[in-house]
Amino acid sequence: MSTPALFTPTRIGSLELENRIVIAPMCQYSAQQGCLTDWHVMHYGQLAMSGAGLLIFEATAVAPEGRISWADAGLYDDATEAATGRVMQAVRQWSAMPLGLQLAHAGRKASCEQPWKGGHQLPADDPHGWQTVAPSALPFSPKDRPPLALDAEGVKRVVADFAEAARRAGRLGFDAVELHAAHGYLLHQFLSPLSNTRTDSYGGSLENRMRLALEVFEAVRAAFPADRPVTVRVSGTDWVEGGWDIAQTIALARELQGIGCAAIHVSSGGLDPRQSIPVGPNFQVPLARMVRAQVDIPVIAVGLITEPKQAEAIIGTGDADMVALARGVLYDPRWPWHAAAELGAEITAPPQYRRSAPDTVKSLFKR
Numbered sequence: 001m002s003t004p005a006l007f008t009p010t011r012i013g014s015l016e017l018e019n020r021i022v023i024a025p026m027c028q029y030s031a032q033q034g035c036l037t038d039w040h041v042m043h044y045g046q047l048a049m050s051g052a053g054l055l056i057f058e059a060t061a062v063a064p065e066g067r068i069s070w071a072d073a074g075l076y077d078d079a080t081e082a083a084t085g086r087v088m089q090a091v092r093q094w095s096a097m098p099l100g101l102q103l104a105h106a107g108r109k110a111s112c113e114q115p116w117k118g119g120h121q122l123p124a125d126d127p128h129g130w131q132t133v134a135p136s137a138l139p140f141s142p143k144d145r146p147p148l149a150l151d152a153e154g155v156k157r158v159v160a161d162f163a164e165a166a167r168r169a170g171r172l173g174f175d176a177v178e179l180h181a182a183h184g185y186l187l188h189q190f191l192s193p194l195s196n197t198r199t200d201s202y203g204g205s206l207e208n209r210m211r212l213a214l215e216v217f218e219a220v221r222a223a224f225p226a227d228r229p230v231t232v233r234v235s236g237t238d239w240v241e242g243g244w245d246i247a248q249t250i251a252l253a254r255e256l257q258g259i260g261c262a263a264i265h266v267s268s269g270g271l272d273p274r275q276s277i278p279v280g281p282n283f284q285v286p287l288a289r290m291v292r293a294q295v296d297i298p299v300i301a302v303g304l305i306t307e308p309k310q311a312e313a314i315i316g317t318g319d320a321d322m323v324a325l326a327r328g329v330l331y332d333p334r335w336p337w338h339a340a341a342e343l344g345a346e347i348t349a350p351p352q353y354r355r356s357a358p359d360t361v362k363s364l365f366k367r
Contacts, residue, residue, distance in 0.1 A: 005315040006308070007345035010053070011323065012194070012298055013229030013262035015098055015175055017053035017322075018348060021336050024265075024302055024324040025056045025102040025233075028069060031113040034064060034074025035083035041090045048095035050141050050329065051347040053311075053322070059104040059180050060084075062165040063158075066105035066186065069112045069119075069142050070128035075103070075142055075165045085172050092173070094350065100176035101169045102233065103220065105188030106146040108134035108195070121145070133197040135189050135203065141273050154315065155212060156200060158186065163219040170225045176262070177224055179217060181252075182235040182239040183270030187213045192244040192271050193254070210252050221260050229262030231300075236268045236287030239275040246287055250294045257295050265289050265324065266299040281310060289319040300324050308339035340364055 007019045030039040047055050061067040061074040074080045084101075091099065111122050111129045121144045122129030133154060134147035150158065162179070169177050181187035189195040190212040196203050202211050213232075221230050234252065238244045253264050266288040269275050277283070284303035290297040301320035305311050311323045329335050340347040341361040354365045 003293045004312050004343040004345050006163070006312045006323070006343060007340060008315075010298065011233065012054070012176060014227055015054075015229050015262075016020050016099060019051075019053040019336070019345075020299055020322040021052040021054075021311070021344060022265075022322050022324040023047050023050065023055045023329055023337070024267055024326040024367075025058045025180075025332065026326050027072060028057045029071045030114075031073045031083075034061065034067065034072070034076065034080040036073055036080075036087045037083070038070070038253055040073075040087045044091050045088060045094070045184055045354070046150075046333050047329065048091045048097045048099075049353070050097075050327075051340070051349055052097065052325075054100055054176070055180055056100040056102055056176075057084075057174075059102050059106075059185075061159040061164070062103055062105055065110060065130055065133065065206060066107070066161070067110055068104075068106040068185075069114055070122070071114050075168050076161065081168045081172065084168075088172055088174075096348075098175040100178055100231075101172075101174045102180050103165050104180035105158060105161070105171070105186040108132050108138070108140050109184055125322045131296060134186070135198055137194055138197065140184065144270040145242045149198070152200075153348045158212070159215050159219050162216045166220040166223040166230075170223070170228070174228070176229045176231060177220065178233055179213075179220060180233050181213050182233045182265075182267045184235070184272070185270075188235055188244070188271055191248070192238055194238060194240060194243045194272050206248055210255060213252065215253055217256060217261060218259055224317055230260070231263040231265060232256055232261055233265040233267060235270060236284065236291065238264050238271045239269050239274045239277045243272060246290050249287070253295050255293050257297050261297060263298040263300060264291055264295065265302065265319075266320075267302050280304065281306065282314070285314055285319050292318070292320060298322060302326065308342045309340065312343055337364065
């Protein structure tokens with residue numbers, strides 16, 4: 001029998017992946033002063049046993065004010081680097097799975113409470129709050145306080161912060177980094193005309209609105225080891241009339257490809273509370289398909305991809321090169337095992353766990 005498409009090897013730049021399953025970055029809101037904790041040792045430890053092709057660590061802020069919440073992860077000083085390194089060491093001791101890190105800045109969507117405590121934005125005078133920044137002084141929602149519009153020096157500082165975080169990620173041994181330019185966070189805020197009303201070289205035309213994302217990419221590409229890939233996550237559309245859309249996303253993807261981007265990870269939304277998203281299985285796959293038709297680098301699809309045959313069809317039909325799992329893999333951390341069993345593939349698993357396979361799928365685990 002031929003190997004299912006989902007379980008064929010692939011590459012992101014020079015990084016070889018055993019299969020097409022990516023574990024997407026998922027914030028845990030469980031860091032302390034930006035530092036990963038024992039929660040993350042357990043969390044990433046179990047996901048690193050899943051057999052997926054690539055595990056991407058959660059959105060990691062490049063500056064303290066870039067954290068989504070006060071309990072978000074960061075990589076902006078020696079303490080946060082050491083804490084991330086401790087988790088990396090624990091995971092790497094027992095798993096050879098490639099590890100990526102998503103670098104992010106939340107912009108106007110920062111300074112929030114943990115989601116299970118409401119997720120609302122905290123005022124700057126709250127012990128857990130701070131003043132947010134953005135391309136323009138426009139709040140995410142009417143209930144939020146306006147961010148400070150970044151001046152020229154502030155924009156330069158953002159670029160430098162991303163580059164420094166990338167250097168730290170390289171020292172820690174991450175196999176790849178992903179820039180977060182989606183979900184309404186700072187780079188997306190610069191991209192969308194709904195959140196960017198600047199009149200300088202970073203606002204107005206599409207070329208100007210893309211400028212910061214491209215400058216950040218180039219700075220990160222220069223700072224991260226040249227033999228390891230840098231990828232970008234984008235929102236294919238704001239789902240709001242007059243906002244960022246798929247045509248602009250394709251233009252950005254082409255520019256990114258031209259300066260060395262190794263893959264595009266296509267999500268959507270998150271920029272404007274007026275968004276109207278047709279949520280359902282595969283609802284973002286058409287966006288990935290349209291980007292893939294216009295670039296020559298791998299494209300990752302994400303969003304309510306929950307069933308093995310569904311994921312197999314996405315890869316088999318060429319809609320995307322890889323599929324990313326998020327909440328589904330939190331619910332079922334052994335999803336890749338179960339997908340391999342259903343589709344008739346073999347997958348890597350720790351020797352300690354190989355005897356767990358039912359008699360009907362004894363050939364499931366690679367030896």
